[in-house]
Amino acid sequence: MTVDNRPQTCSVGSNTCAAGYWCHFGANQDTTVCCPGRVQGQAICQQHLAIGSGNAALPRWYYDAASMRCEEMTCKEFIYNGRKGNQNNFLTLEDCERSCDVYVNVCPEGSPLIDQATNRPVPCTFGSDSCGEGYWCHLGLVPDEYQCCPGEPTVPGACQGLPEEPGELGAPAPPATRYYYDQEEMTCKEFIYNGRKGNQNNFLTLEDCERTCDVFVNPCNQPIPLPPTMCSAAGPSTCGPSSYCHIGATPETTNCKKNVCTKNNLEGDPCSLPLSRGNGNAFLDRWYYNQQSASCQPFTYAGLQGNQNNFLTREACEERCGPNPCFEGRPFLGVDGRPQTCSVSASLNTCPANYWCHIGADMSTTVCCPGGSFHRNLKFYSNDCLLELQHPLIFVTY
Structure with a gap:
């Protein structure tokens, strides 16, 4: 009250009320006065909705503290009757949001930290x-x-x-x-x-x-069922008759999931497949069978999406892609990279030094094999048996 025993008026722009009082914003100047029972800070936002009494219909905003238990903490509009309200009564949405902590709870369960x-x-x-x-x-x-x-x-x-x-x-x-x-x-x-x-x-x-997450990169050149079946070079038989074990890289440089069983019934004979260096960032020493040279040759495999013509060792390649006609070592390779064929002649050795002519079933297996001088030990094959003659062969003419 003022000195003349009238209510102390106040204004929206400034708080001219004494300590313990707050400015009530009414419908006009007569009801915009200082009221007792002031609270401060977030305590204002915790007050319940009070629509008041009277005949006024004033659009106002209040902070809905009950929404903390629901989906969001927010300011909402209401109609104020003009008298007997509380401090949770704002002229604009902006005033409400500046005074109270407004946020939306976006969590599917519970409330945010x-x-x-x-x-x-x-x-x-x-x-x-x-x-x-x-x-x-x-x-x-x-x-x-x-x-x-x-x-x-x-x-x-x-x-x-x-x-x-x-x-x-x-x-x-x-x-x-x-x-x-x-x-x-x-x-x-x-x-x-x-x-x-x-x-x-x-x-x-x-x-x-x-x-x-553990994303699976399919190392095969065809789709495979998931989850992948694990296998290894030591036990490729785990793949079964209709699959083969794709070896992606050594255990030290790859995830074991790169070694998976893959369908092979669409690729055919591995030895007839073309060279496939694959994709990826690996640099793996591998061997493939070259049909043109009829020999196993080295290549660098990138680690993913190659084909079955891909062997860890030359021995594995040779074991799979045809027998080696030589008793020991490998046939001599000519300048074209193919095994050098030779002439079936008892008087002429067409092979280079320290090689001899293996007489096979056809020209593809009639090749120069390592094994010493032609004049030292003549070697002949009969089926799978090796006969060595320690004495010179005598040719008899009639």
Whole structure:
């Protein structure tokens, strides 16, 4: 009260009320007066909605504290009757939001982690540990909706079979492209996220998804069923009769999941397949069978999506792609890279020094084999048997 025993008036722009009083904004100057029982700070926002009494119909805003237990903490509009209200009574939405901590709860379950200093959700970013134990970072469409939600962290939660979840609309931004991990197919896929709720299986980029979850890169040149069947060079028989073991790299330089069983019934004879260096970043020493030279030759394999004409050693290649007609060593290779054929002649050795002419079933196996001088020990083959003659062969003429 003033000195003349009249109510102390006040104004919107400044608080001219004495300590313990607050400025009540009425319908006119007569009801815009200082009222007792002032509260301060966030205590104002915790006051209940009071529509008051009287005949006025004033559009006002109040902070809905009850919404903390629901989906969002927000300011709402109401009609004020002009008298007997409380301080949770704002002329504009902006006034309400400046005075009270307004935020949207975007979490699918529970409430976001709150910063006690600001009474607002703790902001977070993907890949950081800003949320701490028991929370995961919800990646909203706007910065204010990057919130720490209760639940298992994104790693490993996102990679353990959570479904694609488009979430709910309501964010102040259009839906956006995101990526989720498909556990059944062991790959990352694109989807459209609406902005709120959702779950941990939600990545901003394909790269984030692939770095976080165990993405399977098919090393084969054909689709294979998932999950892949593991195998190794030591035990390729685990693949069964209709598959073969693709060896991606050595154990020291590759993930064992690169060694998987792959269908081979569409490729045919490995020895008739062309050279395939494959794809990838590996540099693996391998051998393949060259049909033109009828020999196994080395090549560098890139690690992925080659074919069956791919052997760890020359011996493995030779064992698979035809017998070696020589008793010891390998046939002499001519300038064209092919085994050098020779003439069936008892008087002329057409092979180079320290090689002799193996007489096979046809020209492809009639080749120069290592084994010393023709004049030292003559060697002849009869089927699979080797006969060595330690004495000179005598030719008799009639």
